[in-house]
């Protein structure tokens with residue numbers, strides 16, 4: 001299912017919603033379409049509008065300040081773009097860098113995406129103990145990073161530059 005990115009009136013990414021929800025917000029005048037899928041139209045009620053990729057709320061919503069996105073397995077896979085931290089191939093599992101059996105936490109800095117084979121091979125060892133160095137260092141995504149990362153890679157590349165430049169995930173390292 002296609003997700004639509006919701007921006008605050010201040011252009012800050014707030015969340016993603018289903019296409020249906022996005023269309024309802026636009027039809028009710030709560031949001032405007034900032035960026036649409038080229039060529040795609042959606043028919044809702046008696047109107048037709050472009051399929052929104054990004055909508056922006058018309059009124060500013062005050063949100064409690066959050067520095068970090070909450071940790072989740074899904075979030076780790078999205079952050080690492082489903083790339084295994086040990087071999088670079090497609091990852092479907094989440095590995096604890098310091099294993100839970102050694103006190104490793106469920107946290108952004110202690111978890112990486114991993115393919116099932118490497119996760120199994122590493123078992124209850126640290127990367128040093130297993131001789132499996134990390135290809136990249138895990139990082140703590142901001143809520144805005146997490147939102148953009150939650151969009152599929154193909155969808156991210158379709159986002160307008162003004163948005164991705166401003167909110168580019170600090171992933172590079």
Ligand SMILES: [Zn+2]
Pocket residue numbers: 084085086087088089114115116117118119
């Ligand atoms: Zn792997």
